[in-house]
Amino acid sequence: MPNSPSKNLQRVLEAASDVVLGKPHPIRMALACLVARGHLLIEDMPGVGKTTLAHALARLLGLQFARVQFTSDMLPADLLGTTIFERDSGRFRFHPGPVFAQVLLADEINRATPKAQSALLEAMEERQVTLDGETRALPQPFFVIATQNPAHQIGTFPLPESQLDRFMMRIELGYPARDAERALLAGMDRRQLIAQLAPVMDPTELEAAQAAAERIHAAPALFDYVLALIEHTRGAPEFEVGLSPRGGLALMAAARAWALLAGRDHVLPEDVQAVAPGVIPHRLLPAGELRGRSAPDLTAALIAAVPVP
Amino acid sequence: MKWLRLRTASAAVPSEALTRPQLGWLIAASAAAYAPHIGQQPVWLLSACLLLLGLRALLWQQRRPTAPRWLLVALSVAALGAVLIAYRQIFGRAPGVALVALFLALKLNETHSRRDAHVLVQGALFLTFATFLTVQGMATTLLAALSAWISLAALCAATHGTRGVRDNLLRSGRLLLMAIPAMLVLFVLFPRISAPLWGLPLDAHAGRSGLSDSMAPGSIAQLSLSDEIAFRAKFDDAQPAQQDLYWRGPVLSQLEGNRWAISARTRHSFAALPYTPRNAQARYEITLEPHGKNWLFALDYPQSLPEGSTLSADYQLLARKAVIDRRRYAVESAPVPGLGRDEPAAILDETRALPRLGNPRARRFARELAARADTPRALVASVLSNFREQEFTYTLEPPLLGDDAIDEFLFDTRRGFCEHYAAAFVYLMRAAGVPARIVTGYQGGERNPVDGYIVVRQSDAHAWAEVWYADSGWTRIDPTAAIQPSRIERGLAQALPRGEPLPFMLRADFDMLRALRFRWDALANAYNQWVIGYDAVRQRELMARMGMRDADWQKLAFWLVGLGALLLAVYTLWALRQHAPRDPWLIAWRRVTRKLARRGLAQEAWEGPQAYCERVAAARGDLAAAMKQIAALYCAGRYGPAPDNTALTELRRLARHFKP
Structure with a gap:
């Protein structure tokens, strides 16, 4: 094997x-x-x-x-x-x-x-x-x-x-x-x-790994968290443009791959938080306070604002 | 996850500085707090506050920093000085409110942090509340509620800066709604004392219009231009005819120059009725607007004395204390034939007295009439018919009169309002040796079809005369009725010639407006009766109706505390339910995090379980193993594909025995 x-x-x-x-x-x-x-x-x-x-x-x-x-x-x-x-x-x-x-x-x-x-x-x-x-x-x-x-x-x-x-x-x-x-x-x-x-x-083998990543389990509690993140980017005044559905899909896919790299069979909120700095900032248009802040700052502010359910 | 933690420590914690939308909310909250004060506070104060508010709003709108500190310090000193100059002190109700108003606007100009926001919102709420120190009407209450709503929304915005306008308004609205049961319990059960808690000072009603203790030509005509409500009356059964509604007020028997005044002699008053009570012909309840004097109004003649009142020697109902709060009292009235037949000579002398000089033509005229009439009744009739036959005009705009006012009026101008006729009539009577005096008060009133209350306004103010006959005592004579019967039968608007300036509410061409006003009035009256007029007596009545006998303050306090505790328990349970997790894994996990939180290792809201576990393990090496086991179980159970029950049991066991 x-x-x-x-x-x-x-x-x-x-x-x-x-x-x-x-x-x-x-x-x-x-x-x-x-x-x-x-x-x-x-x-x-x-x-x-x-x-x-x-x-x-x-x-x-x-x-x-x-x-x-x-x-x-x-x-x-x-x-x-x-x-x-x-x-x-x-x-x-x-x-x-x-x-x-x-x-x-x-x-x-x-x-x-x-x-x-x-x-x-x-x-x-x-x-x-x-x-x-x-x-x-x-x-x-x-x-x-x-x-x-x-x-x-x-x-x-x-x-x-x-x-x-x-x-x-x-x-x-x-x-x-x-x-x-x-x-x-x-x-x-x-x-x-x-x-x-x-x-x-x-x-x-890479193909197999990609398929395995797609099978990584995501629990309802995790979807709740990802949805909360997405909703926050759409509702909060700091962002003129929120995360698109494609952005949400990308976030989930990346988090699954991250969980696979960690050798887990399920996604944790930490996986989402880990990939967020790569997946999220370039899809947002920050406004107000966050305008002109660096991508990690932006992500950190977003993550800190959304409680893990 | 170390990289994330490092970042958040410096940048992501929501900063204490307020964002632009948050500041916008605070500006709106301050502006709303001033709204109920419009019309209550002096214009200079409100404009000063508005200027300061406008300054902040302008800077905010242009995204510029706040005014420099030195300017604010200077403005504060100026504000203090202005209050000192205007009120001559800085303690007391009016200067206190003025200071709060000014400093709220100044505080807004130096509001930067969340702490400032809290101070400002509290200031705005206090300023809103301060409105009730001067007025307590329904419109004020509505405005104050609106202001509280906006202030709370600003507080919501300051606490969670990321929410939208709608969300903040909904949230604070929900808070206000949640407060309503508590408010009702406090309102209904809080032991009432007879005066408002904060004791309005006497000056509060100084500027009110109303009848006064003296009358000169033109003073009632002036009053007639006012729409203000003097009192409301509600009859228990049938309402007497409009022309019989003579609401007796101050009786003026003393004439000095052209000025009629209350006699010192009749200030002596009776604590009990000076006559035998009769069967009442009219039973009614009067809700008197505060007017700062101590007279109460009643139809002739009261058959019982309301609590805390006396009857003057000229049969006017008097309150023991000046009426500075809205006052409700029930009266029964019935005519008393022959009242005053045994009037003491001193009073008869006084009501016959005239100044030594003045008005020679009137005196001569009275003597001529008296010579022709053989009884006082015949004299009265001939004077009234003289008013009817000569070209007298009833008008709100009488010409100005000189020193011999009665002469000029009777023989030259012949234009006058009720006080001219009453004064001239009484003068002629006295000149002919018949005791007579002027009675002021209100005549008629308008029945509100919505709630059946008779609304008596200042425009219903009237003056008439009383003549003393040896056989039947004091008899009411209304000379105005002789000239202009429609004034008495159908009200002022019908009686005045066309084109005269009428009080707005009396104009016939605003029918729709009047109907609206009727509704508003009925509503305001209900509010006055049940909210503002909810005093110790009403409270006792209500409690009795709900089955609580002799509601003294101990019983009320007992129920107040009991119901308050119950409400608090309901709110707490509800709040806990809102936040209580339903997921069994989460419940077990929270058990662990709660224990750790007590040791200063609380899980951040945004922190994932694994990251938290690592943090705890790093901080407390002794817990590392247990914590890793717990976190692994929790993660697998809550986020894993196939959670099983044995793992849950194990997690629960570990959580129970976890001892940080």
């Missing part, structure tokens, strides 16, 4: 922590997002290890990896692929774009024009691409990690709120702690490390 999904995922986490140093929490969030079949948006400075994280995860899960640097002159075809006439065979042949990878790292997604952005976002939502009247399914599993650079917004096209909703989570990596950075400086080149990584799971 193969190892249980949660054991496998534990090993993925451990192995990834050896590569991306000092970031156990973001790694866990990213993995939970993946297990919950969601896409991930990382908002952070260049060079903090976004690519390393994405690449390492792909490698450990035995998935193909592709990376696209988004630029302002990028066209949808650069992403999706294009049909080219081949003289040898005298036929048109489709050359798939980088989107046909299992893990796609879309770097600096806000540099591209809305046209290219929406090509990616559509692919993310539908998990298929329609080109020249032909619909092509994307590989299974399909996982997009997009990054945004928050500091330099000049000449960019920030994603509108409606499109942010397509990402299950938005997280930040942040600088590594001193010890982790020392280990990083002293250690091997990350790219070599990744190349040496052996896959811990195969796509079938």
Whole structure:
């Protein structure tokens, strides 16, 4: 019998922590997002290890990896692929774009024009691409990690709120702690490390883990809690826009994946609270007191305002 | 979950500073607290408060910080000074209320934190309550209730800043509704004493309009322009005819210049009826509005004395103390033929007396008439027929009269209101040597079809005359009736020439308005009768009707405490039921958290069980193992897929034996 999904995922986490140093929490969030079949948006400075994280995860899960640097002159075809006439065979042949990878790292997604952005976002939502009247399914599993650079917004096209909703989570990596950075400086080149990584799971096992996450039990008391959170975002004056039903579904799915990572067969309020900083803030439009507060602050305020029933 | 806890410690705890909507609520609550004071407090005070309130509202609206501290300090000193100047003291009811009003507005200008909000709401509630120190009418009560509603909503908003306007209003409305049973118990059972608890000072009714103890030409005409209610009367059986409703008030027998006044001689009063009581022809109850004087009104002549009243030597009903609260009394009346036949000579002399000089034409005229008439009755008849035959006009706007007012009126202007006719009549009588005096009071009244009460307004004020005949004593003569019979039969509005300024309520062209006014009046009257007039006597009546005999204060207090405790118990049980968990797992878990809370380790409302368990384990190593076991059982039972009963039993057992 193969190892249980949660054991496998534990090993993925451990192995990834050896590569991306000092970031156990973001790694866990990213993995939970993946297990919950969601896409991930990382908002952070260049060079903090976004690519390393994405690449390492792909490698450990035995998935193909592709990376696209988004630029302002990028066209949808650069992403999706294009049909080219081949003289040898005298036929048109489709050359798939980088989107046909299992893990796609879309770097600096806000540099591209809305046209290219929406090509990616559509692919993310539908998990298929329609080109020249032909619909092509994307590989299974399909996982997009997009990054945004928050500091330099000049000449960019920030994603509108409606499109942010397509990402299950938005997280930040942040600088590594001193010890982790020392280990990083002293250690091997990350790219070599990744190349040496052996896959811990195969796509079938990942599929099994995703299915297992969906079966994690959520009790009525837990639904009461999630509903209370959702209602609070809709009723309270601190939020101009509350959580959408899609946001609620994402919250539940992520909490289930988090519970699976913890090796539990049921969801606790703590699971919801743990994934909330990734799932909730980018879907809300804070007003009043909370305007301009950071995502963790926002989540903490929300959680503190809603009692666990 | 450490990252979360660290964050919440600094940022997520709801801050003590008030948010903009919360401040908005507080501004609204303060404004509402001033509303019942409009018309009660001086204009300068209300405008000062309004300015301060407006200042805060403006800054709030423009999202600007509050006024600087030095300005507020200066304004506070100015407020104190203004109160000192206006009232010459800062203690007492009126200056006290003024200070509360001003400082509420000032406090609003420095309200930032939740603590300030509590102070402000309490201030607003107190200011609202202070209205009842001066007025206690129904409209005031409604306004005060509205203000209390808004104040409580502001308190709700200050406590839970995240709720919407509707929610806060509903919540505070529910609180007020919940208070109603307690209010009723307190109202009905609280032992009543004869005066209001806070003892209204005498000056409270200084500015009221009403009859006075003297009369000069024009004073009643002035009064007739007022719509204010003088009293209400309710007849037990048939109501006498309109033209017989002469409500006797102050009797004026002394003439000084043009001014008629109450005689010092008749101030002597009887504690018992000076005549044998007869069978009553009219039984009625009067609810007298406070007027600050000690006269009561009754039809001629009272056959019994209401409690705390006497009868003056000129048969006017007098209260022992000035009427400064609304007063209700029952009277029976019947005519007493021949009353005053044995009047002492001193009184007869006084009612014949005239000033030595003045009004020569009137004196001459009286002598001429007296020479032609052989009896006083014939004289009266000839004077009245003179009024009828000459071109006398009944008007609310008589011309101004000089020193010889009677002469000018009788022979030159011939335009006057009831007091002119009564005065001229009495003057002529006295000039001819017949004892006569002026009686002031009210004539008629308007029957409210809604509740059957006769409403007597200041506009019904009237003056008539009494003449003394040797054979039948004092006899009422109303000269106004001779000139303008419709005044007596159908009221003032019918009697006045067209185009004269009429009291608003008497105008015929506002029929719908009058019907509305009737309804409002009936309602206000019911409120006065049952709420404000709920005194010791009524309380005893009500208690007797509910089967409690001789309700003294001990019995009432016993029931008050008993019912109060019962209500408290009901509320408490209800509140507990609202919050009591139904889930058996949660009940067992709460048992544990309660024990820990007593040790200073309470579970935060938002805290999940696992996180809480970790926190407890970190704080109390000795409990770590037990706590982990309990938390695991609880989590699996409450959130797990298939909770089983043995686990529940185990959790209950652990919870019972858990000893932090």
